[in-house]
Amino acid sequence: MSGAVDALKDAGAPAGTPVPLDVEKLYAARLHAARVRPYLATALFALHLVESRQVPTMAVDRYWRCYAAPAFAARTPVEELAGVWVHEVSHLLRDHHGRGDRLARDLGMEGPGARLRMNIAADCEINDDVEGDGLVLPAGAVRPETFRLPDGLLMEDYLRGFRFDPCDLEAAWLDCGSGADGLHRPWELGPDGAHGLAPEERDAVRLRVAEGIRGRPGDAPAGWKRWAEEAFHPPQPWRQLLGAAVRSAVSGPGAGEDYSYGRPARRSAGVPGVLLPSLRRSPPRVTVVIDTSGSVSDEELGSALLEVAAIGRAVGGRRDQVRVVSCDAATQAVHGLCRAEGIPLVGGGGTDLRAGFRTALRAVPRPDVVVVLTDGQTPWPEVAPPCRTVVGLFPRPMRYTEHDPDYRPDAPPQWARVVTIG
Template identity: 50%
Template sequence: MTELDRAKLLAARYRAAVDRPYLASALYALTIVPSGRVPTMGVDRHWRCHVSPAFVEATPVPELAGVWIHEVAHLLRDHHGRAGRLAAELQRDHLRINIAQDCEINDDLLADGLALPAGRVAPGDFGLKAGLLFEEYLPHLPEYLIEFDCGSGAHGHSCDWEIGDGVPAVSPVEAEALRRHTAEAMRAHERSRGRLPAGWQRWAEQVLEPVVDWRTVLAGAVREAVAWAGGAVDYTYRRPSRRTAALRGVVLPSLRRPLPRVAIVIDTSGSMGEDDLAAALAEVTGVLREVGVRGNRVTVLACDADVHTVSRVTSAEQVELAGGGGTDMRVGVRAALAAPDRPHVVIVLTDGYTPWPEENPSCRLIGALIGHAPPAPPHWVETVRIGDRSAGGR
């Protein structure tokens, strides 16, 4: 085996860290493992970088610096963890997964002006647009591709060239700390020196402000509100108490447990797209069904600056999305609360560009905000950010 030119390899890492200082901590956390069995360079899930001495000898320092950043990007973006969450049928072809991951990384590296060795892949090589996640690229890649193997730190499958005996490793807890530190360094770099590639921007935002599945959040908020409403008890004489028979001439009321009611106020102003609204409404009503609130307990109000339709629905397809004018969701909330069957929970489905009630109404109010970076409602509105469903976080 050719002896590893460690000085050249370390010079390349130093160059990568100096040119992209926000990556320095992650780059220097990698342990170098020389190997004649690895084709070029690859990382395992323990942050060990396996390096081919022949590859180092044949590759100029600027390109080696690009490869250093490419490999650490697999680990920072938790590619092996994300690969493990793919559907079982997609996990079988780990080299195809690797190429999809390389597409996710390399579009950012090339946009950032980094030199990469010949043979590197990019989304354009497959007629795909830049800026997507590897999960989005994977279904569109052909089945038979040239082999790329960046190691288990990328696709999650252990390679025969990976060794671990006596070699320092980064624990999962340390890896998460490195990710957060790197994301914070990227944010500081943006503030002081300028913009990052879009993929790195989205990744840093996701690490520092993680996107929680809005369905889980909404289901939890509704479930809590429904449990609160369902737990309320009141007295009724419709069904006398069983103790009445023991007291001659006295009718005692029994306790009843009311069924929770939910109102959905839909923003149908001109700023809202009808297709997005229909899709979001279908998902919200699906969440309600999961929680146990069926159609006959759900009232839908279509509202811009006025309430146009009020209907009890059993499916999203039954809703008429009338409107298209100005925006004032206060009108819809007031109408919902003024109904004879006053709701226990009001969900406002909006892009957020609306006035809100000046004070907290006497029910649970949940703002389900659609779109990218919607304005925040008052602090007392329970907020769920549905976001742009066509995009994902890196």
């Protein structure tokens, strides 16, 4: 029994007197957690402890406050409390609240029941990395094997991998706060409460922890190593980025614009006897140059065809305005866009997409936008083409080739809008 409860008994406090929060015990548990998981120390000591009798155990809000129930702290051993500290701070470091909000919008998940499922899925993500080296989770803590699911997956994977059944109802007591699922609780202090961290302070803590994990990667579980890499190199929604780049290019000034006498300009009224042409906008012409060299995989070529279909939609469905050029070291084939899945991609040799650029720009009429889908292992034109250029870049490690180990391919030129694919 904790020192706080013993003190109440020694003082002759009447039965039913509320147990005060044993702050010293909780701080000792946090110190133990920091010693066992030193890469999490910055985050653990960034949490501000708040006493709450409405929390079943311990919980965090999205502003990095940690709420603790006095009765839970009194009955729980220090080793288990240390595991709970690590558990709660893991929710915040892994941005489960932000990810929960995005999942709620994408999947239409509303209400406490849906957020409880998010909380349990988030627990499955982090609890397989908590225990060990003197850390213990309390009895009843949710683990992936609770739902016969594999270890090492993300909250999003677990959320789609299980459904509630009657035997899961014992998990209904779980409540790790808005820091675990994004849903505000009545007992939380909210954005205007004291001792909350500002967004830039939260980001600074995450980066500091990620630096510690990357500096000593042998001490961290695989889940934390993966998180640390993503903290420095977050995955980008490349399909949306590529689509936005193409739409921006095809809607830019000059793209698909020409003068026409079919409809006189309104300025003609100010110049009697003179017929002035008006500036008309036609669907933009797009040429897609696809890298079909041997270094581009079949899977990447399949992705390229999907992007060709998306480009056809981006120009308003006018497939007659889209041409596809297959190119490795030389132009292999030129096709109009009828059905993306019917386009043969010919190649398999070396790479020199300058030939593809020359073919694209020789077309009559000339394209308004050139989209290049490549792995980047190519020379680039020295002069910017007279139209907008978007490069979809398949990622590659920084090494090439076996013939010249010191060779490094040139990065795409500054005049191209570059989006990394995948």
